[in-house]
Amino acid sequence: MDMKDLPKAYDAAAVEADIFKQWEESGAFDPDKLAELDPRYKGAKPYCIVLPPPNRTGTLHLGHAKMLAIEDLLIRFHRMLGKKTYWVPGTDHAALATQVKVEQLLIKEGFKDPRQELGREKFLERVRDFAQQSRDTIVEQCKRMGSSMDWKREKYTLDAERNLAVNTVFKMMFEDGLIERGYRVVNWDPTFQTTLSDDEVDHKDTQAELVTFTYDKDFPIAISTTRPETKFGDTGVAVHPDDKRYKKFVGKTLKANFCGKQITLKVIADAEVDPKFGTGALGVTPAHSLIDADLAEQHVLPMVQVIGQDGKMTAEAGKDFEGLTTIEARKKIVEILEKQGCVQKKETVPQSLLIAQRGESPVEQLPMRQWFVRVNKNFKLRNNTLGKWKKGDETTLKDLMSYAVESKQIKILPDNFEKIYFHWVNNLRDWCISRQIWFGHQIPVWYKGDETKVSNDQPGEGWTRDPDTLDTWFSSGLWTFSTLGWPDKEKWAKEREYHPTDVLETGYDILFFWVARMILMSTYVLGEIPFKDVYLHGLVRDEKGRKMSKSIGNVLDPLDLIPKYGTDAVRLSLVMGTSPGMDQKLSEDKIKDFRNFTNKLWNISRFVLTTTRSPHPPLIRGEDELSSAEGSTLADRWILSRYYGVQDRVTKLIGDYQFSQAGELLRDFTWGDFADWYLEISKVEKGKDAILWHILSRLLPLWHPFMPFVTEYIWSLIGYPQQLLVTSWPKSSYENDGKGEKEFEVIKNLITDLRRMRAEQSVEPAAFIKVAMVVDKETQKLIEENIAIVKQLARLEEVEFVSEVAKGWPTTVSGKTTVGLNLASGIDVAKEGEKIQKEIEQLKPYIKSTEAKLKNKEFVSKAPEKVVNDMKNKLEEAKAKLKALEERMKA
């Protein structure tokens, strides 16, 4: 393309697809092919991030886009640094979530009970179809975001290799006694007919009627409940040990006729009971409350299940109630009790209802035979683990999880999430891992009579497999190593070097679900941490701070935004102005601003491409070092010094996960220094081609991790033979004494002052063409050397150096230098006077307080020398400025 024909505005939509294709086809996303692209990758250090596998439940949202932007930034940065980078791509079957989604779709299609009507195999077929479609969309979206991962290496939480890993770990845990089957109270979702882990249950605030009553007319103790229907299952009454009212009953067994059912209740004393709540007595329902089940276990109370898996009353509730819904039963019971005169009080109280996170249906707690992971149970370690335990030592899963973070082997960013993590781990209960849904890893357990066997395949004639599947987090917990070939010895040996992975980047909302479980699995199975750093990003909210949701209609879809503003702008808007762990408000305006910046970079490059000599830059790396003749003017020294300062700081900031700050620094330099000053100067002072290229060819790599498309595109237009994404990260080579920067500030300030005066004097532009100034010899020389720049940027036609300031002519001050400016004509003296007066007023208190500070002996002796010296210099400057201003006022 002829450079002159470059479009005025960067057209992202027109070039992104091609660029991505080139990246993909070059093999740069594949860690094993990097060495073919550049020998420096041979034997290079590995750098690995596993992509938090998106759920195959639909499409990606802005939260995913943010995740991809940050991870791709890290991957591209480390790839350019010369690491063998492996970003492991994949998707998650998301068991329950996906099945629920498909069931809902099928119901919309007209099915009443899709599972029953279709049967396991046909139903699963539908789920798999949906998951496949979703997967295709997700992969396409990831590519649109520019994510540099190699989908040829795609993994799936439900594919054969991951299944082998799941079954292997299940067997290990079973043999270690960590996985057990038990009859316990679990969370049960009657709508979807499955158990749920504690983390999959939410609370919803509602109003409920709290009824205070006695079980029958003769019962001596009154209790309160919002769920009278569960009272058929009561087997105890609990009171506080110190409660005098009930002391005489403690230890006794009482009988009652509760709405036609004979029940037997043991009165127990437990400190957990709050004597001030209600009557101070608590009806214990071991089968339908996790809390009561704990009480029952301690006091040995029997368990009577009165609510069935269908959410209706069981035969244990008596003939009159069997088959009623809980709501119907509740109503009937209260009516009967009222008739009997047993009800003492009815009041409305706030209550938090248990509901399922997926599907929002109410959750019942009831006893079932399920599989659990025992987190508090001691077991013998199979590995040397975390440097604390040796093979054969006894510990618990909980201890492993705590120690990995406690010992700082895993660092969580921001670190306040470490506290939250510990709190969660400490209160962790056994993890119910069996689900009664069909979509997922089927539990590898076989039964024959009373025998139980763990096996991938049917052990022989007459064995039947447990129909349940595993909690989705069981398989995603293995993700860091199941994706790297484990447990296949050969494959694992090949990719072993990537584990522990370097960073786990994800939203803080799945810290418990996923991050914690990966730590559990990796420390248990491998005896090592799954990742070194955890970077938690915040949620993306709408401009009003609300969660994006379809019902509010405030969802911004990445796929709508990308064609409109370009991927680079979308990515920048998700990274800039954010910090880890903090939620982000995003509006289209913000994306628009970054689209403007993308265009700015485009035009900077277009300027350099079209105005400098051809062929443009030395096209081989390392041959663009500057000769001593280049970079000899003040402006050159200034921009080089600025650039290298920025480069070093940006490199450090990205390494420290301070992406937003790194980006801001780069933007300030690119826009504020390079474009607005240096490029303008290059129009006046010729011979800057080498430096323009020197900086642009480094700026593009620095920007690449933030905005890969536009930078790569410009890079290719310039004609570099090597793709930008595998070009090495710029290194420091500039020796910088800082003098150029300081001297240039004098020129810069002078120009700024002149510009301001021109703007504020509201004079005709033509009147402001001649300036006479009084300066010391040194400064005069400096200005004379750069006179062309001053004239051009301040739009003056003439500059004159005079011996003294003429009467009535304003003066101004730049840095240390007093400059008298004589304007040729048309100055509004009154206006200028006002302005000066104001400045004086601002200056005086500062001088006063600074002088006082410097007189303070304690301050001078205790403060660092640098602070004191800086302050002294600054004070001198301020004093000089004040003096000048006062003289000007007089005039």
Place this chain on the structure above:
RNA sequence: GGACGUUUAGCUCAGUUGGUUAGAGCGUUCGAUUCACAUUCGAAAGGUCGCAGGUUCGAAUCCUGCAACGUCCACCA
């Protein structure tokens, strides 16, 4: 009930070991405009850093208390 955050310019947010007169972007106001970019350029206005104490030579930053908002966890039956 417990824990953890947040509170800085009109808006969105930076401010990492306490240290010059607290920053950016957007917005606002004023001005510029053939010359890479109107997706542009220059300038200005705008903040007692939520409140009250404390530590310190020095606090947006550390400590204590309070308030508002938010999130997570637990659930009083």
